[in-house]
Amino acid sequence: MAGAEIERLIALLAKLPGLGPRSARRAALRLIAKRETLLDPLARALAETSAHVRACGRCGNFDTTDPCSICADARRDHGLVCVIEDVADLWALERAGAHPGTYHVLGGVLSALGGVGPDDLAIGRLLRRVQEAAASDKPVREVILALSATVDGQTTAHYLSERLKPLGVAVSRLAHGVPVGGELDHLDDGTILTALRARRPA
Amino acid sequence: MAGAEIERLIALLAKLPGLGPRSARRAALRLIAKRETLLDPLARALAETSAHVRACGRCGNFDTTDPCSICADARRDHGLVCVIEDVADLWALERAGAHPGTYHVLGGVLSALGGVGPDDLAIGRLLRRVQEAAASDKPVREVILALSATVDGQTTAHYLSERLKPLGVAVSRLAHGVPVGGELDHLDDGTILTALRARRPA
Numbered sequence: 393m394a395g396a397e398i399e400r401l402i403a404l405l406a407k408l409p410g411l412g413p414r415s416a417r418r419a420a421l422r423l424i425a426k427r428e429t430l431l432d433p434l435a436r437a438l439a440e441t442s443a444h445v446r447a448c449g450r451c452g453n454f455d456t457t458d459p460c461s462i463c464a465d466a467r468r469d470h471g472l473v474c475v476i477e478d479v480a481d482l483w484a485l486e487r488a489g490a491h492p493g494t495y496h497v498l499g500g501v502l503s504a505l506g507g508v509g510p511d512d513l514a515i516g517r518l519l520r521r522v523q524e525a526a527a528s529d530k531p532v533r534e535v536i537l538a539l540s541a542t543v544d545g546q547t548t549a550h551y552l553s554e555r556l557k558p559l560g561v562a563v564s565r566l567a568h569g570v571p572v573g574g575e576l577d578h579l580d581d582g583t584i585l586t587a588l589r590a591r592r593p594a
Numbered sequence: 595m596a597g598a599e600i601e602r603l604i605a606l607l608a609k610l611p612g613l614g615p616r617s618a619r620r621a622a623l624r625l626i627a628k629r630e631t632l633l634d635p636l637a638r639a640l641a642e643t644s645a646h647v648r649a650c651g652r653c654g655n656f657d658t659t660d661p662c663s664i665c666a667d668a669r670r671d672h673g674l675v676c677v678i679e680d681v682a683d684l685w686a687l688e689r690a691g692a693h694p695g696t697y698h699v700l701g702g703v704l705s706a707l708g709g710v711g712p713d714d715l716a717i718g719r720l721l722r723r724v725q726e727a728a729a730s731d732k733p734v735r736e737v738i739l740a741l742s743a744t745v746d747g748q749t750t751a752h753y754l755s756e757r758l759k760p761l762g763v764a765v766s767r768l769a770h771g772v773p774v775g776g777e778l779d780h781l782d783d784g785t786i787l788t789a790l791r792a793r794r795p796a
Contacts, residue, residue, distance in 0.1 A: 395658045401639040410617030419610040435640035437603040
């Protein structure tokens with residue numbers, strides 16, 4: 393009904409997270425209606441991203457350089473490595489401006505149900521990275537495990553902790569508790585329980 | 595933080611309907627992670643759409659041919675023209691398989707508040723189309739006004755009806771059954787089919 397080109401475009405747009413079949417159709421129509429200001433620039437941006445953006449060989453971040461701009465930044469604390477599940481988490485931490493060190497993207501978490509084992513994640517690369525740094529003049533002092541507060545995330549954190557500690561590196565996790573601005577009444581029981589157990593002197 | 599290419603990609607993706615800043619970031623990451631199966635095919639589909647898809651000079655539908663495949667289809671009833679606001683509504687009617695005739699895309703509805711007048715829509719082109727058809731061997735017998743059941747939609751339907759009737763063409767509207775305030779593109783096929791079959795003289 394709408395031509396094979398448009399059908400193909402809609403099918404591809406519908407594969408993007410957040411877009412279903414209906415919103416993919418609306419997106420396709422918006423693109424066609426705004427050819428010069430949206431469709432053509434997006435086609436160019438995708439082509440440039442495809443041509444230039446790569447995963448950093450050290451940390452897994454996406455950038456146009458390898459090593460990425462964070463790994464190549466001498467002002468970063470290369471002795472402090474924050475382990476995250478994916479690049480979206482890296483971006484979230486960078487937006488918060490919270491982490492002065494570098495990163496290591498795991499590519500997911502261990503999952504017995506999902507069939508994700510240690511070899512499916514960038515765990516071996518993390519261990520080699522820490523070992524090689526230990527033999528250099530820039531050893532890794534501390535690895536921060538910034539993984540999701542889910543069963544799989546915490547299982548992965550425990551596994552990584554057991555593998556990292558023998559390498560003589562400090563291992564820490566993000567604190568669990570009440571989110572800043574969060575109201576107790578809106579929190580789940582698990583968060584309240586964890587926050588209460590981890591209470592600190594006022 | 596993520597390179598100018600990725601930032602530009604995210605900014606463009608965020609302009610698509612249905613995608614906000616956060617989902618645009620997730621979409622960009624999915625695209626980069628699935629370069630060969632998603633990013634490159636989408637870049638190609640956009641380029642092909644840009645190169646080949648045009649608005650039909652007769653009805654305003656988007657297609658790779660002009661006139662579009664519906665206007666060029668001899669099996670269609672060219673005496674029965676369905677007037678819709680935009681191409682999304684045309685697609686909704688085609689999905690329902692409800693309309694054996696051809697279409698005319700207005701490009702919106704009259705809106706006093708929005709500053710949309712008759713000259714901003716494809717109304718003149720519709721009137722000329724009906725007049726030219728009347729002088730040919732394929733006159734337009736009936737114009738179906740399939741406009742949204744909103745104040746602006748019904749105002750537009752009334753205006754079109756007043757302009758079309760002097761041309762000696764029957765004018766009908768979709769039957770009630772379209773929920774007040776509802777948009778065609780949101781309706782299920784059965785509702786569209788019922789409303790079309792129960793259309794009444796305007």
